[in-house]
Every structure is written in structure tokens, then in C-alpha cells.
Amino acid sequence: DGGITQSPKYLFRKEGQNVTLSCEQNLNHDAMYWYRQDPGQGLRLIYYSQIVNDFQKGDIAEGYSVSREKKESFPLTVTSAQKNPTAFYLCASSRVGILSYEQYFGPGTRLTVT
Amino acid sequence: KNEVEQSPQNLTAQEGEFITINCSYSVGISALHWLQQHPGGGIVSLFMLSSGKKKHGRLIATINIQEKHSSLHITASHPRDSAVYICAVRIQGGSEKLVFGKGTKLTVNP
Numbered sequence: 537d538g539g540i541t542q543s544p545k546y547l548f549r550k551e552g553q554n555v556t557l558s559c560e561q562n563l564n565h566d567a568m569y570w571y572r573q574d575p576g577q578g579l580r581l582i583y584y585s586q587i588v589n590d591f592q593k594g595d596i597a598e599g600y601s602v603s604r605e606k607k608e609s610f611p612l613t614v615t616s617a618q619k620n621p622t623a624f625y626l627c628a629s630s631r632v633g634i635l636s637y638e639q640y641f642g643p644g645t646r647l648t649v650t
Numbered sequence: 651k652n653e654v655e656q657s658p659q660n661l662t663a664q665e666g667e668f669i670t671i672n673c674s675y676s677v678g679i680s681a682l683h684w685l686q687q688h689p690g691g692g693i694v695s696l697f698m699l700s701s702g703k704k705k706h707g708r709l710i711a712t713i714n715i716q717e718k719h720s721s722l723h724i725t726a727s728h729p730r731d732s733a734v735y736i737c738a739v740r741i742q743g744g745s746e747k748l749v750f751g752k753g754t755k756l757t758v759n760p
Contacts, residue, residue, distance in 0.1 A: 594747070626691075636746075639695065644692065646691070
């Protein structure tokens with residue numbers, strides 16, 4: 537089955553620790569995205585990548601880092617510099633081109649930092 | 651002001667009712683997406699459209715490019731339609747990035 541997987545579903549960390557969220561896709565999509573969702577707000581883009589070994593900051597990249605060493609994988613690290621890391625994190629992927637393509641979303645990871 | 655505005659924020663309906671959710675945007679776009687988010691958090695793409703109208707089962711999406719407005723309709727609503735419906739736009743000339751509305755929470759009561 538083709539799709540996007542994120543792990544874990546729930547993650548708990550102490551303040552001051554870095555944490556890495558996993559995102560894997562087997563859809564052969566070139567583009568991958570990380571979004572953050574907070575109650576009462578729309579999804580906000582953290583980072584995106586349209587090709588291996590390249591990525592761009594989104595609207596709220598501060599305190600986050602990513603890598604794209606393989607087409608299938610786009611892990612997100614939430615660093616201790618992120619002031620309010622508790623949130624729901626969604627990964628997505630899509631084809632790339634002149635036309636707009638649907639984005640396919642993973643099930644999300646709910647991160648709680650105390 | 652957000653670039654993508656949805657209305658209403660919350661909507662409660664009785665099973666069988668016709669539902670309309672609205673999305674207005676203030677920028678030039680190349681495409682508009684309607685997404686559905688269930689209580690567990692997973693998001694599913696319902697429609698992507700750049701003009702006209704699309705239909706899938708009981709769901710219909712329309713867009714008016716001149717008025718910068720889109721609607722999502724649900725006919726013969728059912729409790730399983732209860733979810734958050736999210737409008738998102740791809741800005742014209744931009745990358746693959748989407749700009750999202752805050753979502754409309756729909757509750758359909760039996």
C-alpha cells in the first residue's frame with residue numbers, strides 16, 4: 537500500500553531536549569512538507585523540500601531543522617530553541633510540476649513537551 | 651487579515667441536511683484544495699480545483715475565480731461526515747506551498 541507514515545503517534549519530551557519526528561513515503565513523490573497545527577489555527581508550514589538534499593524554510597522554521605538525504609524520508613528535529621514545541625505535527629508529500637498536485641498527508645505526531 | 655478565510659467556523663446539522671461551507675481568498679491562486687480532517691487528526695484530500703465544479707459522491711466543490719470564492723457542499727449529510735473541513739490555496743507563481751484556512755468544524759447529528 538502506498539502512503540505516508542509518521543512515527544510515533546504520540547511523543548512526550550522534557551523541556552530542553554531535542555526530538556526527531558519521522559516521516560516516510562513510498563509514493564515516489566519529489567516534494568515533502570512539514571506542518572504544525574495548533575488549536576484554532578490553520579496549518580502552518582515549517583519546512584519543505586522539492587528534491588533530495590535541498591529544502592527551504594517555511595513560515596515558522598525557527599527552532600526546527602530537517603534533512604532530506606533520501607527521497608522517501610524527511611525527518612524533522614524539534615530543537616530546544618523552539619519556544620512552544622507542544623503541537624500536532626503533520627507531514628505531507630506531493631508530486632512537483634507546473635500544475636498543482638494533491639498533497640497526501642501522514643497521520644500526524646502529537647508532541648507534548650513539559 | 652488571513653489570506654484564506656472560511657465560514658462558518660462551526661456548523662451543526664441534522665442528518666439529511668444540505669451543508670455549505672465557504673472559502674474566500676485574497677490572493678491570486680493556481681489551485682484550491684478542500685481537505686477533510688477527522689477527530690484522530692489524519693487529513694484526506696477531497697478536491698483540488700482551479701475552475702468550475704467537481705463532484706464526488708455526495709460532495710460537490712465549486713470555485714469562482716473572479717470572485718475569489720469557493721464552496722464545498724455536502725448533500726444528504728450523515729453523522730460520518732462530522733469532521734473539520736479545510737480550504738487551502740496554492741498561490742499563483744509560488745512554489746508547491748499551500749496557504750490554509752483555519753477550518754470549519756462540522757457536526758452532523760443523527
